[in-house]
Each structure stands twice: as structure tokens, then as C-alpha cells.
Amino acid sequence: MxxxxxxxxxxxxxxxxxxxxxxxxxxxxxxxxxxxxxxxxxxxxxxxxxxxxxxxxxxxxxxxxxxxxxxxxxxxxxxxxxxxxxxxxxxxxxxxxxxxxxxxxxxxxxxxxxxxxxxxxxxxxxxxxxxxxxxxxxxEAADEHLPAGDGGASTDTGYRDVVLAVDVHDACDEVIEFAFESARLRGARLRAVHAWHTAGPVGLGAGDIGLVQETWQGEEWLGFLQAVLQTWRDKYPDVEVLATVVEDKPTTALVRAATGAGLLVVGHRLAERPVGPRTGPVTHAAIHHVGCPVAVVPHV
Missing domain, CATH: 3.40.50.620 (HUPs)
Structure with missing residues (x-):
């Protein structure tokens, strides 16, 4: 069925x-x-x-x-x-x-x-x-589409971007695949966004991408993001992908990146013993402050 x-x-x-x-x-x-x-x-x-x-x-x-x-x-x-x-x-x-x-x-x-x-x-x-x-x-249906040439609403134009929030430390296949498939179904561009900041290497440990002695640079973050996305680019060769890294708080960067998008895709880790209707800070910000439809994809 x-x-x-x-x-x-x-x-x-x-x-x-x-x-x-x-x-x-x-x-x-x-x-x-x-x-x-x-x-x-x-x-x-x-x-x-x-x-x-x-x-x-x-x-x-x-x-x-x-x-x-x-x-x-x-x-x-x-x-x-x-x-x-x-x-x-x-x-x-x-x-x-x-x-x-x-x-x-x-x-x-x-x-x-x-x-x-x-x-x-x-x-x-x-x-x-x-x-x-x-x-x-x-x-409305037209909200998923790019404006017409005169700036008016239309359903005959191409689809707006699908935006994907990616944490390169904890990239989840379920979330990425949902975003790529959503972009494929629409013939839309996929814009993958990772936010980084200069807080230093606190929190990195065994099993993380690596330890650093100095601040991560944007080019390095972009390289990691491209590596995370490469398998999915190969699986979805027809999907145009724009990988973006932003030096900002993840919540702020995500709300800004979703402006003008047709769909935002975020992940939500399923707690073993959830207490109440709780979500992480990024998902919370997305579902409360992003204007386009928001897809919350669960993962373990």
C-alpha cells in the first residue's frame, strides 16, 4: 500500500x-x-x-x-x-x-x-x-513559485529554492535526502546552509571532523559542507546545489537564509525519553519565525 x-x-x-x-x-x-x-x-x-x-x-x-x-x-x-x-x-x-x-x-x-x-x-x-x-x-500555490517578470504572483514560473539546514558535525541522511527529493520533485535549486562562528574548538572531541588550534575559516567549513553533500549530488545529478556557509548563530542564519524560499528543511533528533513537546533551538526558531513552509524531518 x-x-x-x-x-x-x-x-x-x-x-x-x-x-x-x-x-x-x-x-x-x-x-x-x-x-x-x-x-x-x-x-x-x-x-x-x-x-x-x-x-x-x-x-x-x-x-x-x-x-x-x-x-x-x-x-x-x-x-x-x-x-x-x-x-x-x-x-x-x-x-x-x-x-x-x-x-x-x-x-x-x-x-x-x-x-x-x-x-x-x-x-x-x-x-x-x-x-x-x-x-x-x-x-498560496503562487508562494512556492518565483515572481513573474512584472513582479506579480504566478504559478507558471519556476519553484523557489528549497533551503536545507546542515550541521556538518551531525549531518543526517534522512534530512538531506528529504531536501534533495523535495528539490527534485519541484525542479528547484537546493540551497544547503551551514552556520559557523568563531567561538573556538570547544565541544569538538573524538569522532568529530577534527581538532583545531586556530579558528575555523569559512573556506574550511565550505569544504566540509561540500564533502557532506557530494554523495547526494551524485545520487541527484539533476538537482542544482548551492552550498553556503555563514558566520553567524545558526538560528539567525537559518531564518535569514529561508527568506524568499519555497520550503525549509530542518532536522529534529528524537530523544529517547522526550519530556513535553520539545525541539532543539534551530528547529524551534524555524517553526516559529520562518515564513515559508517548514519540513521537520526526524532522525535518531
């Missing part, structure tokens, strides 16, 4: 944007799309039947709205929907286990305050074992 692209929907503007993005991704990957609505309702004693009926009605309406949004753009896409009862995070994690990619919405905020990522989305990102993509409210 082919694993579907799964999207959580709840009738909100951000979940409808996520459904539309997920439909485009399912079409690119030639996979079915599954719409999932999770609800957890605890009515007072004696109101169970009425409350459940009301909740099913709301769920059906949310699913229908998402289906209408998807069908308007992809009338022939293989599409299923499902209502699941129980805590939303647990229900969506179960759905994600069967997914090729899980897609969720997050609400955009104005100014420099970043984005509001709900507890459900954070809980899924922190514990999912398959990639999760967060999509902002208001995301």
Missing part, C-alpha cells in the same frame, strides 16, 4: 492552507491524500449522545471544507477522509505513523512576533517519526 500524504484539518484558515499545500505535495509525489480531523470531547453526564452528534457534524463540516478546497485545484486526486476520536496529538501521531508526510497548519502573526504554533502542532513535531510540514495561514 502506498503511504499517503496526511493533513490534519479543523476548519481553520491555517488548516485549509495546509490542506491545499498537502494536495500539491501529494500530486508531486504521486500519492493519495488523506484528510484527518481529530476531536476529543468530554460532555457532561447525560449529554454524550447529543454532544457526539454535534461534534461529528463539526468534523464533517471541517472535512468537507478541506475537500472542497482540494477538489477545486485537483479534481482527480485520490482523496480519503477520516474522523478520529481521542487526544488530538495522539490521534495525529498515529496517522503520521502511516504517512509519507504529515502536514499541519500554523497561524501567522504580524510584525516580528513570529508565528503562533499551537500545542497540537508542537506535540506532533516533537514526537513524530515521519516528516512533518508546517504551513502558515494564507499560504
Amino acid at each position: 502506498v503511504s499517503p500524504v496526511v493533513v490534519g484539518v479543523d476548519g481553520s484558515a491555517e488548516s485549509l492552507a495546509a490542506a491545499a499545500w498537502a494536495a500539491r505535495e501529494a500530486a508531486r509525489r504521486d500519492r493519495p491524500l488523506q484528510l484527518v480531523h481529530a476531536w476529543d470531547w468530554h460532555p457532561r453526564q447525560g449529554e454524550q449522545e447529543i454532544a457526539n452528534a454535534a461534534q461529528r457534524h463539526l468534523a464533517r463540516r471541517a472535512l468537507r471544507q478541506a475537500e472542497d478546497r482540494v477538489r477545486a485545484e485537483f479534481p482527480r486526486l485520490r482523496l480519503t477522509d477520516e474522523q478520529v476520536e481521542g487526544p488530538a496529538v495522539a490521534a495525529l501521531l498515529k496517522a503520521a505513523d502511516e504517512a509519507d508526510v504529515m502536514v499541519l497548519g500554523s497561524r501567522g502573526l504580524s510584525g516580528f512576533t513570529g508565528f503562533l504554533v499551537g500545542s497540537v502542532a508542537l506535540g506532533v513535531v516533537a514526537k513524530a517519526t515521519h516528516p512533518v510540514v508546517l504551513v502558515r495561514a494564507g499560504e
Whole structure:
């Protein structure tokens, strides 16, 4: 059985944007799309039947709205929907286990305050074992594409860059492969970014790339990044790759690098005993402050 692209929907503007993005991704990957609505309702004693009926009605309406949004753009896409009862995070994690990619919405905020990522989305990102993509409210198909010649929005132009965050000390195949495959599917350029700073060799040890007596230079970091990427360049010869090293804090560099991108890909290490919906600082910065869709790819 082919694993579907799964999207959580709840009738909100951000979940409808996520459904539309997920439909485009399912079409690119030639996979079915599954719409999932999770609800957890605890009515007072004696109101169970009425409350459940009301909740099913709301769920059906949310699913229908998402289906209408998807069908308007992809009338022939293989599409299923499902209502699941129980805590939303647990229900969506179960759905994600069967997914090729899980897609969720997050609400955009104005100014420099970043984005509001709900507890459900954070809980899924922190514990999912398959990639999760967060999509902002208001995301449109044209946002994935380069502007037209007159500067206007278009879906007929090429795709914007896929940006990949790479830590050359801990480069993970799952994360890199997801980024290369995403770029291949779009015919987009892949921009791999590694941030370095002059804090010295503290933290390097046995098994690291090497020990240094002096500050690493940008050229050296670029050489390591190119070496990490070479295997994947060979595997994906049609993907144009731009390797970039930046002297800055990783969180700052990543948010800046993702400006104008079509997709950002970051990794998330799965803790053996995670406590709460926690992510590392780079992933946290990405999902709260980057405007384009963010793919969080888990690894061990």
C-alpha cells in the first residue's frame, strides 16, 4: 500500500492552507491524500449522545471544507477522509505513523512576533517519526513559485529554492535526502546552509571532523559542507546545489537564509525519553519565525 500524504484539518484558515499545500505535495509525489480531523470531547453526564452528534457534524463540516478546497485545484486526486476520536496529538501521531508526510497548519502573526504554533502542532513535531510540514495561514500555490517578470504572483514560473539546514558535525541522511527529493520533485535549486562562528574548538572531541588550534575559516567549513553533500549530488545529478556557509548563530542564519524560499528543511533528533513537546533551538526558531513552509524531518 502506498503511504499517503496526511493533513490534519479543523476548519481553520491555517488548516485549509495546509490542506491545499498537502494536495500539491501529494500530486508531486504521486500519492493519495488523506484528510484527518481529530476531536476529543468530554460532555457532561447525560449529554454524550447529543454532544457526539454535534461534534461529528463539526468534523464533517471541517472535512468537507478541506475537500472542497482540494477538489477545486485537483479534481482527480485520490482523496480519503477520516474522523478520529481521542487526544488530538495522539490521534495525529498515529496517522503520521502511516504517512509519507504529515502536514499541519500554523497561524501567522504580524510584525516580528513570529508565528503562533499551537500545542497540537508542537506535540506532533516533537514526537513524530515521519516528516512533518508546517504551513502558515494564507499560504498560496503562487508562494512556492518565483515572481513573474512584472513582479506579480504566478504559478507558471519556476519553484523557489528549497533551503536545507546542515550541521556538518551531525549531518543526517534522512534530512538531506528529504531536501534533495523535495528539490527534485519541484525542479528547484537546493540551497544547503551551514552556520559557523568563531567561538573556538570547544565541544569538538573524538569522532568529530577534527581538532583545531586556530579558528575555523569559512573556506574550511565550505569544504566540509561540500564533502557532506557530494554523495547526494551524485545520487541527484539533476538537482542544482548551492552550498553556503555563514558566520553567524545558526538560528539567525537559518531564518535569514529561508527568506524568499519555497520550503525549509530542518532536522529534529528524537530523544529517547522526550519530556513535553520539545525541539532543539534551530528547529524551534524555524517553526516559529520562518515564513515559508517548514519540513521537520526526524532522525535518531
